[in-house]
Amino acid sequence: MQKQSETDRALDRKYPEQVVIVTTRSPKGTANAMAAGWVTIASGDPLMFVLVIDHGAYTYELINRTRQFVVAFPSDRMGKAVLHVGSHHGRGRDKLAECGLATQKASRVAAPLIADAVANFECELVNVYKPGDCPLVVGRVIAAHENRDAKVRRLYTVGPGHAMGGVRNAGKAVRPKA
Numbered sequence: 033m034q035k036q037s038e039t040d041r042a043l044d045r046k047y048p049e050q051v052v053i054v055t056t057r058s059p060k061g062t063a064n065a066m067a068a069g070w071v072t073i074a075s076g077d078p079l080m081f082v083l084v085i086d087h088g089a090y091t092y093e094l095i096n097r098t099r100q101f102v103v104a105f106p107s108d109r110m111g112k113a114v115l116h117v118g119s120h121h122g123r124g125r126d127k128l129a130e131c132g133l134a135t136q137k138a139s140r141v142a143a144p145l146i147a148d149a150v151a152n153f154e155c156e157l158v159n160v161y162k163p164g165d166c167p168l169v170v171g172r173v174i175a176a177h178e179n180r181d182a183k184v185r186r187l188y189t190v191g192p193g194h195a196m197g198g199v200r201n202a203g204k205a206v207r208p209k210a
């Protein structure tokens with residue numbers, strides 16, 4: 033049974049929500065990273081992601097300037113690092129070094145991979161759309177990388193107020209009949 037509610041209150045029931053780290057590199061060579069929870073696949077073939085990124089984020093400026101970025105799936109050990117890159121503006125600082133996230137050279141873009149992430153996707157900018165108060169950034173995946181350790185699991189936002197953690201009930205999953 034449903035009861036009519038305030039929008040914010042109903043939206044607080046959406047968790048867990050996936051979170052990604054978006055990395056970029058400035059034309060001067062400094063890497064940056066932010067957390068993004070508003071993200072999904074926008075196309076399967078070719079594979080594209082859509083990120084919802086605030087106009088004021090340094091990441092938004094760097095994506096528009098360089099037309100490149102990396103979408104990394106953080107591991108469930110990266111909660112503190114995700115909160116760090118997700119709560120500080122990157123201009124004039126090195127958030128990746130500050131939070132101790134190891135990086136790795138990407139193959140096609142200048143932005144770095146997150147070395148211990150679950151997976152990384154190198155993207156080139158396709159377009160930016162502005163349907164509401166936050167730009168939608170669509171990127172085409174041009175190279176992908178996965179962690180060699182299959183036991184490394186993804187991090188999620190598990191509750192309101194940026195509560196970060198893993199989700200481990202795969203054994204109880206309901207699956208479609210073969």
Ligand SMILES: Cc1cc2nc3c(=O)[nH]c(=O)nc-3n(C[C@H](O)[C@H](O)[C@H](O)COP(=O)(O)O)c2cc1C
Pocket residue numbers: 051064065066067068069070071084085086088089090091092114115117118119120121122123189194
């Ligand atoms: C868990 C989490 C999810 C976030 N999701 C988004 C998002 O989807 N879009 C966005 O613009 N900012 C999001 N943020 C906030 C940005 O990561 C934050 O504004 C960051 O400081 C921007 O960094 P930059 O200015 O260096 O690009 C999120 C923060 C956290 C902690």
